[in-house]
Amino acid sequence: MIEMIRVDDRLIHGxxxxxxxxxxxxxxxxxxxxxxxxxxxxxxALLLAAPTGIKVAVVPVTxxxxxxxxxxxKSLKILLIVNNIKDFHQLVENVEESPKxxxxxxxxxxxxxxxxxxxxxxxxxxDEEIKLVKDLNQRNSNLVYQPLPNDNPTKFVTLxxxxx
Amino acid sequence: MTxxxxxxxxxxxxxxxxxxxKLFWRNMFLGFNMSYTRQQGVAWDWVHQPVYREIYKNDxxxxxEAMKRNLEFFNTTPNMVGTVSGLAVSMExxxxxxxxxxxxxxxxxxxxxxxxxxxxxxxxxxxxxVWGLIIMGIAISFAKKGNLVxxxxxxxxxxxxxxxxWYGQKYGYKLxxxxxxxxxxxxxxxxxxxxxxxxxxxxxxxxxxxxxxxPIVYKTKINGTVFELQKVLDQILPNMMPLALAIVCxxxxxxxxxxxxxxxxxxxxxxxxxxxxxTGA
Amino acid sequence: xxxxxxFAVGLVMAFAKFINxxxxxxxLMPFISYILLALLLGESPTxxxxxxxxxxxxxxGVMQIGAVxxxxxxxxxxxxxxxxxxxxxxxxxxxxxxxxxxMLAVVVWNLLKFWFTAxxxxxxxxxxxxxxxxxxxxxxxxxxxxxxxxxxLAFFAILLGTAGVKAFVTSxxxxxxxxxxxxxxxxxxxxxxxxxxxxxxxSFLPFFIAGFVFAAYLKLPIMGVSILGVAFGLVMxxxxxxxxxxxxxxxxxxxxxxxxxxxxxxx
Numbered sequence: 074m075i076e077m078i079r080v081d082d083r084l085i086h087g088x089x090x091x092x093x094x095x096x097x098x099x100x101x102x103x104x105x106x107x108x109x110x111x112x113x114x115x116x117x118a119l120l121l122a123a124p125t126g127i128k129v130a131v132v133p134v135t136x137x138x139x140x141x142x143x144x145x146x147k148s149l150k151i152l153l154i155v156n157n158i159k160d161f162h163q164l165v166e167n168v169e170e171s172p173k174x175x176x177x178x179x180x181x182x183x184x185x186x187x188x189x190x191x192x193x194x195x196x197x198x199x200d201e202e203i204k205l206v207k208d209l210n211q212r213n214s215n216l217v218y219q220p221l222p223n224d225n226p227t228k229f230v231t232l233x234x235x236x237x
Numbered sequence: 238m239t240x241x242x243x244x245x246x247x248x249x250x251x252x253x254x255x256x257x258x259k260l261f262w263r264n265m266f267l268g269f270n271m272s273y274t275r276q277q278g279v280a281w282d283w284v285h286q287p288v289y290r291e292i293y294k295n296d297x298x299x300x301x302e303a304m305k306r307n308l309e310f311f312n313t314t315p316n317m318v319g320t321v322s323g324l325a326v327s328m329e330x331x332x333x334x335x336x337x338x339x340x341x342x343x344x345x346x347x348x349x350x351x352x353x354x355x356x357x358x359x360x361x362x363x364x365x366x367v368w369g370l371i372i373m374g375i376a377i378s379f380a381k382k383g384n385l386v387x388x389x390x391x392x393x394x395x396x397x398x399x400x401x402x403w404y405g406q407k408y409g410y411k412l413x414x415x416x417x418x419x420x421x422x423x424x425x426x427x428x429x430x431x432x433x434x435x436x437x438x439x440x441x442x443x444x445x446x447x448x449x450x451x452p453i454v455y456k457t458k459i460n461g462t463v464f465e466l467q468k469v470l471d472q473i474l475p476n477m478m479p480l481a482l483a484i485v486c487x488x489x490x491x492x493x494x495x496x497x498x499x500x501x502x503x504x505x506x507x508x509x510x511x512x513x514x515x516t517g518a
Numbered sequence: 519x520x521x522x523x524x525f526a527v528g529l530v531m532a533f534a535k536f537i538n539x540x541x542x543x544x545x546l547m548p549f550i551s552y553i554l555l556a557l558l559l560g561e562s563p564t565x566x567x568x569x570x571x572x573x574x575x576x577x578x579g580v581m582q583i584g585a586v587x588x589x590x591x592x593x594x595x596x597x598x599x600x601x602x603x604x605x606x607x608x609x610x611x612x613x614x615x616x617x618x619x620x621m622l623a624v625v626v627w628n629l630l631k632f633w634f635t636a637x638x639x640x641x642x643x644x645x646x647x648x649x650x651x652x653x654x655x656x657x658x659x660x661x662x663x664x665x666x667x668x669x670x671l672a673f674f675a676i677l678l679g680t681a682g683v684k685a686f687v688t689s690x691x692x693x694x695x696x697x698x699x700x701x702x703x704x705x706x707x708x709x710x711x712x713x714x715x716x717x718x719x720x721s722f723l724p725f726f727i728a729g730f731v732f733a734a735y736l737k738l739p740i741m742g743v744s745i746l747g748v749a750f751g752l753v754m755x756x757x758x759x760x761x762x763x764x765x766x767x768x769x770x771x772x773x774x775x776x777x778x779x780x781x782x783x784x785x
Contacts, residue, residue: 083354087314087361095715096493101782108347115351117421122358125431126719130782145783181274181310182350194273223495265541270660272635279634279641283657286650297648304645308638315542369545370713371744373578376546378740380571383564388553391546398542428758432751437713438722439747442729443740445710448575450703476734482704486711491718500708507701511693518699 075141075172078153080161082182084109085122085129085154088221093152094124096222101151102129105137105160134160138167156182158202165209174209174216176229192232193218203233249411256326257410260288261403264322267315276312288326292333303329306342313353314360319402320417321352323409359426367433368397374444381448451478454517466515524676526558527600531672532665534592539664548574548595555596561603569599572609572702573616578709590627593668594620597675601683604676610699611687619675626671630664725750 076097109115116131123129155161180197189197210216217226263284293300332340372394379387408416453467470477489499510516534551538544556566577591598616644653732738
């Protein structure tokens, strides 16, 4: 079972390692990121941050899709993490299950914030990304903004509509 | 032969010592002036400014370029900053030495972005989760009795914080990312977090028995003999009610009931039972 | 007198908030602040610690993860203890005041962070202008305003709030106060539940039981329980290390053909 697909600039960090892993009672985390999979430092650091009892795979996006669609994944509790909307779109399109989707922290890391739309304190999107997200929402409407498990999940569409 | 020298090459030259110390103390300020858009980005720049000045002392353009570049978003558990800071400085030094265009500064950003998340994952789990919980439990149990020993406890409590800051920075600076890789291969971190979680769970078990109070004052007469509910419960299992209450809270929280609701529930329960004359102080 | 008290609490607050950010030294520092508070107010440090312990116990389990600050425990705790100390009230009163204050105080931090965010553009501009003096000046102004904000918050809360709090506290009926004390004693259970949730793993159950028995039956103080916990942790650490080396030796002999995929699905 894919429990959730999350968009997070920093991939695995405290909110994921400590809070979400317990909330969803995970036993696997797949970090789907081409760059991280290539960089030894980043890969190692991500493996190091794995919470006790949880296996982490740092793999390219295509490989992540393959892992997620593997029949053996059905018996596991998996969280998929990406750090950009493009990868997110690709994953949601190709993963057979329709899990909960969470855009939590995104957009502050790269690019000029002035050219982006601020949807929440922690999410900034370009027009192009908004289009991608809207497209996703038609595929799987269980798309929310929820940084922490204790936060109220907000439907992501309402955030995009409020912006206009 | 070469391997052993490489391994032990963590002694610092005098100049490096000065730089490392300066960085260590300035990094204490990483938690100040956080912003929504950059989090600790501005603080990172302020912390590293004199170091960049020194590294690029012959190149005004590169210095300001480094300042501009490092104002980017940064966010990690402040206690864990040493590793990233040490690594970043050693990379900036390479950049300073490299001839124009031969060093890609995107690698520095990439490293910072790549490490800040995972390090925060480790740092939050350890500092807020396990260590914080143990040391605070001990401190509260002293403070409850008004014992002034508590004033000396921070000396112990701060040790891991200072050690991780200092050695993380030193090894990051001297060894680069190699030691991170070694830690993964040895699985040392996983074993360490697991071991400290065990300490945590043991302490929580003890704290439920000593720090949670559920004082039952209910008494009744049955056939002329006084029946004190608390005494009966104590004979079955001492501190039974605190244990039961904590387990109920745990189960509710695990079922995703919001903590605020659980908190209010407990307060309401305390009031209701007291007004009914079952509990009291 | 009240003016001096307000000033004293303000100073301790500024100290507490500084230490909160400086080097993340916040751990255990509340108790230092409570002792400091008692000394400046001319009250008993022992009393302050007892009040503080009750407050910290109620806050126990509220963790600040990922810079999401649900409660400002430093402000809540310090003001709650200060009021209770000055008015010579029970620990339950300190808790009753501390919890709502800690929630309200978050607003101050949000405002400050909002201002810091607006200033990022200025920092950026100063770098473009290559003006390190202005850069450093703005940095220290921000630190100063941060300190001043919390000093003033405490100063005015004590100066203007003490009379109101006193009236409120003395109007609490005795049975209500008893109920409050009971509820305050039960509150730590929520924190414990929260912490258990974070570290829980069914294989840790034996250690949980052991910890409970040490305290409930053997009456060991928490310090003793912690040391035994360390012993358990070490035992498991050495066992894990043993298993790890065995696994590694096996892996090198069989040569795991580098199949990450198999490894991901295997336990």
